[in-house]
Structures are given as C-alpha cells and as structure tokens.
Amino acid sequence: MKIAMIIPPFRYGADPSQWITVPPQGYGGIQWVAATLIDGLLETGCEVLLLGAPGSPPRSGLTVSTAIERDEIRTAIDSFGPAVVHDHSNLAALPLDGQWPVVSTHHLNGVPASLENGVYVSAAQRLKAGSETAPVIRLPVNPERCLFQEEKDDYLLFMGRVSAHKGAYEAAVFAHAANLPLKVAGPAWEPEYLDRMLADYPHTVDYIGEVGGHFRTELIAHAKAILVLSQTSGSPFGGRWAEPGATVVSEAAASGTPVIASNNGCLPEIVPSVGTILPSAPKITATTAKAAMDALPTAHEVLKAAVDQWGHLKIAQEYLTVYERAARGERWT
Known part of the structure; x- marks a missing residue:
C-alpha cells in the first residue's frame, strides 16, 4: 500500500532553513511517533511519502518531500498517488479538497478540527474529543x-x-x-x-x-x-x-x-x-x-x-486495517 504521511511542519531552533525531522533532532513527540510507525509500515512492504519534515533521512521505500505549503503538498501527493493520506497535523497542513481518502491521528487534547476518520491514541483522548466509536491505536515503539x-x-x-x-x-x-x-x-x-x-x-x-x-x-x-x-x-x-x-x-x-x-x-x-x-x-x-x-x-x-x-509491527498492522477501511470509502466519527 502507498501512504502519504503529513507531519505538522515546525522549524528547528533558530535556523530558518531547518525543520524538525523524522525522527526529530531533539524534542518532537509527533515526529517520534511517525518515525516508528514508518518503521513498521516499511517492514510490511508499504511505500511512504513523508511531508512536512524536509531534511529527514530517506531510506528504501520512504520518499521525503520538501513540500511545506498546502499547494506544494497537494502537488506532491498527486504525483505520488497514494491509496490513503495519513494526517498527523490536525488538518493544519492537509489540503482540504477531498481528493484522497484520509485518516487523521489526533495528537492533542480536546476536539479535533474534524471528527471524520479520526484515530485516537487513547480512550481518554477519544472521550475528550467526543467520539465513541473511532479506532484507538496506541503509540508505537521500535x-x-x-x-x-x-x-x-x-x-x-x-x-x-x-x-x-x-x-x-x-x-x-x-x-x-x-x-x-x-x-x-x-x-x-x-x-x-x-x-x-x-x-x-x-x-x-x-x-x-x-x-x-x-x-x-x-x-x-x-x-x-x-x-x-x-x-x-x-x-x-x-x-x-x-x-x-x-x-x-x-x-x-x-x-x-x-x-x-x-x-x-x-x-x-x-x-x-x-x-x-x-x-x-x-x-x-x-x-x-x-x-x-x-x-x-x-x-x-x-x-x-x-x-x-506497542511494538511497531503490531501498530503498523492496526493502521493498515484502518487505511483499508478508508480506501474502501468507509467513514466514521
């Protein structure tokens, strides 16, 4: 399966030319989650396009995009042709044109920008978001x-x-x-x-x-x-x-x-x-x-x-099940 993964783009330090990478140079919870999930997805044979973290080390099966702005991200995703887009940015960096099936992992407190096709990392977080049936998938570790x-x-x-x-x-x-x-x-x-x-x-x-x-x-x-x-x-x-x-x-x-x-x-x-x-x-x-x-x-x-x-292969398989649901056109909140 081909997955486009969007990370919220954050500057690293005082150098405006550097971004927090995947894995991060220092502090970066979402970036660590993405790095470990990508480990599992690549080991299962997936191809991954990473957006929002320019400068991240590429590896076999992983393409690192330099795209940061929404229009650039849209173009990069179109060129890649994913089966599903996995958004980790709470829609902040996701082009909102409904062109691809989307799965959104919520990493924050409260209600996300959209409840549609959300994934939560704990039952407590899902409860605060106001969802009762969306998947709960734990944070992976490698x-x-x-x-x-x-x-x-x-x-x-x-x-x-x-x-x-x-x-x-x-x-x-x-x-x-x-x-x-x-x-x-x-x-x-x-x-x-x-x-x-x-x-x-x-x-x-x-x-x-x-x-x-x-x-x-x-x-x-x-x-x-x-x-x-x-x-x-x-x-x-x-x-x-x-x-x-x-x-x-x-x-x-x-x-x-x-x-x-x-x-x-x-x-x-x-x-x-x-x-x-x-x-x-x-x-x-x-x-x-x-x-x-x-x-x-x-x-x-x-x-x-x-x-x-929380092993990375176990969590990757859980996400693949959710990706397949989204790719089939399923919707949940």
Whole structure:
C-alpha cells in the first residue's frame, strides 16, 4: 500500500532553513511517533511519502518531500498517488479538497478540527474529543531505536516539555522525597517555571535541556525510572490537560526503564503493565515515594510488555486495517 504521511511542519531552533525531522533532532513527540510507525509500515512492504519534515533521512521505500505549503503538498501527493493520506497535523497542513481518502491521528487534547476518520491514541483522548466509536491505536515503539539496559544508574528522569501541565515540578518533588537526583531533559519555554523548580530543589534537579540522538537513548535506558506526572492544570493550550498518548512511556519501557506516573489522561490505561500509578490526592512523601519505587517491575518485564502491546509491527498492522477501511470509502466519527 502507498501512504502519504503529513507531519505538522515546525522549524528547528533558530535556523530558518531547518525543520524538525523524522525522527526529530531533539524534542518532537509527533515526529517520534511517525518515525516508528514508518518503521513498521516499511517492514510490511508499504511505500511512504513523508511531508512536512524536509531534511529527514530517506531510506528504501520512504520518499521525503520538501513540500511545506498546502499547494506544494497537494502537488506532491498527486504525483505520488497514494491509496490513503495519513494526517498527523490536525488538518493544519492537509489540503482540504477531498481528493484522497484520509485518516487523521489526533495528537492533542480536546476536539479535533474534524471528527471524520479520526484515530485516537487513547480512550481518554477519544472521550475528550467526543467520539465513541473511532479506532484507538496506541503509540508505537521500535525496540531497535531504543537501548535496553538491565542495570540502572541511581537517578530518576523527567523527559518532555518543562511545563506545569507535564508535571516537571512534581517530578522534582518526587525525586527529592525518594532521595534521588532528577535529570530533567526537554525544552523550557516557560523560564519562570524552570527557575522556580531549580530554586526550590537545587540539590535534586540537574537541568540538561533539550536532548537528542544517542545521548537521549542513553538517558532513558540508564534511568532507574522515568517520571510522567502530568497535571490537569497549567496547560498553555488552555482548559484541563489530559495526557493524550505519552510517547515517552513506551520508549522508556522498551529500554527496560519502568514508569512512575500520575493518573492523568491516558496514563492509567498504559502505565500499569510497565510501572506504577501514584495516588491522585496524597502528598508525595518519602513513604509514598518508596512504595512507588518498590512496586516497579523489572527491566525485562517492562520490555516484554512494551513490545507485546506497542511494538511497531503490531501498530503498523492496526493502521493498515484502518487505511483499508478508508480506501474502501468507509467513514466514521
């Protein structure tokens, strides 16, 4: 099957000539999802046209387009002649002329621009979108893109946007209670928030900044646990934040790193097999931190759970089923 895949085009850093690639140079959840899904689709014999991420490394079966504007994207898709278009941009980059069957994966909170032929990455996300019957397909993980490490180092890890809705501050609180250092890796676009965390926990938090490549996989693989303590408040997007998919959960598990999470959004759906969920009400203390650490599964247990549930080939097959439905002219909301 031929699939045209559209990624929201975002600039990388201060250089106007560079775009966030697939896989991303650093922070980029959607780009990691696309890279891993493409892995699975190529292994099943599909051809993929990637749009919205110029500069991404091409490989056999994958064509990387330089198209960014809607008219350019339309021309590139016409030339490729796909069976289906898979949109990851919430229609932001998709030419809206109804010329091709479209499947849209929603990566955000709330109601998408269109409910038609939507795919959601968790039941919690689908509920917030107002859909009851659309497919739920989890975020994929490719163990070959991860580094499995059985023996862990004595640090905890927060990886993601350093923001209130992602729970970076709560991660610092937990690490302090657990008497373990916390490495914080990710962009800090709200400097006051970062400054408060560093001021309150100067001997706990080691802020590394945005990371990518081998350093990123090493950080994940060697952490004793990764903290995904998403909060309902503090979202810069407005409204209550419900974690939609949590890419880092599957990546950490495929590295043998267990997850300690809040019960926000999708996390109660995906974390119990690879880690532990913190109670929502109690204050984080040394006792609650120790109980959470003691309850964590082993590295081999979380790796097996990740591959069984979210392996890239399994997720690619689930998407192929949905692509075939769209290509036959089916419509759902």
